[in-house]
Amino acid sequence: MYSLLRLRPSHCRNGLRGSRRRNFAEQNCGCNAFSGLPENRRTVRGSHLLEVRQASINLLFLLGACAILLFSASCSPRHGALTRTQFLLGTVCSLTLYDTVRDDVFREAFDRVTGIERMMSLTIADSDISRVNAAAGTHPAAVSGETLELVRSALEFSRLSGGAFNAAVGPLAALWGIGTDHAAVPAREDIAAALLRTDYTKVSLDTAAGTIFLQEQGMALDLGAIAKGYAADEAARVIREAGIKRGIIDFGGNILLIGARPDGKPWRVGVQSPGAPRGEFLGVLTASDAAVVSSGVYERFFTGEDGQPYHHILDTATGFPVRNGLASVTVVTGSSRTADALSTTLFALGLQAGMKLAEETEGVQALFVTDDKKVYATSGMLAIFRLTDGEYTMDTLK
Amino acid sequence: MESRYVRLKALDRLAAGLSAAVTVFFFWFAYGGADGRALLYIQNESQSLVYPLSGDLDIPVSGPLGVTRIVIRGGAAAVTDSPCRDKLCVSMGHISGRGGWIACLPNRVFLKVDQDSPAGDADAAAY
Structure with missing residues (x-):
């Protein structure tokens, strides 16, 4: 502290500008330029200098804190992510990757998906x-x-x-x-x-x-309810092998989460509200390193000449789209292939049988939404899902 | 007896004010402000376009079948016409929330709404 008091005040180093500063200097400064001032004024001048120094240090400290804040903010999910989109598998496929990502990683992942499409496409x-x-x-x-x-x-x-x-x-x-x-x-x-x-x-x-x-003429395989999930798993494998630890694979609403958010928290995935415009959520679930896949009556459908909507999940017992009171099923599990296939399976099975299968299958969480706006969740799903759409209510099976 | 309270000088006030202003700016930069705007990303086979959802715009986007017509009105975007046969993209209606998207696959045009998430928003959307 003593050495600080011995430094020349800034107004002396920089020259005196302005009458106010000059007056202050004339009253308080004891440096050579104003050597005629009494010696006992040095204490007052030193005290002022200390305050200037302390304020400067405070300012630097606070600016440093702000810089740290900015750095932290730059690590938030909104920053540092790269997204690439391609039309593949009959839908829009997006990869959003965090960390330092080479363009090669996107290309390799999309090449892998393209290869799968060439093998599995109808x-x-x-x-x-x-x-x-x-x-x-x-x-x-x-x-x-x-x-x-x-x-x-x-x-x-x-x-x-x-x-x-x-x-x-x-x-x-x-x-x-x-x-x-x-x-x-x-x-x-x-x-x-x-x-x-x-x-x-x-x-x-x-x-x-x-x-x-x-075995019979006219038979035909259709892997539409599983191939997209498999492709997402393979894209994730390519991405992970490239050292990427966090990202979101979105193949037409089939979500595969790699790692956790950059802030370490689980990703937040909105579940589409059936019947509402796309992007309006029934609720939000949190998960890391998981696949989230929904099947519903709202995604691929057409309106017949009778005015009725006909969706794409077909019942091979009746030959018509499944009508069992369900509007959508969302599955969360570790594999996108499993989530893809199970979401269709659980939807087709219906609420009671689907819930039973989901509860019995290890590592699978499921959410069932009915036409009458009730939401049923497996026990594990209850822990990660939060209903946000006020038109719906959570319910339990009797 | 010396006062226990520090008397703030002009530079102290300046330092505090400046620091507060810088802090507010960084918070705004990181968690809100310009990043909080809803944006419409449009992609076709050859280009990517970005528009704010706040304006009123008519956007023609070319694809292999012809022109897909997109409108932005009242904070939402929609496809009003496209040279595809079944017009599923037109029937999707308006999108405004983050993650909402419409695709005209036959004409290879893709729209997506994105914005930085205010609290309560999601990182992805499952359909």
């Missing part, structure tokens, strides 16, 4: 699935190991759900054409004929030969 003539369907009833078709594995997984879900999820729904889905330019309510006899060709037990896999065979 609209690409030489995809594995198209070739399997074209060879139905005549001969087995050679496919990649990946396609074989995903079809095996889809058949497991088909068995698990007793056909509520049906990997062989292709003929019925093609007949309805929901999501295409030719969507229409088919004739009942056409539906009946299509249903005869949706028996998933007549899909034969030969792992050793690497082939899939559909």
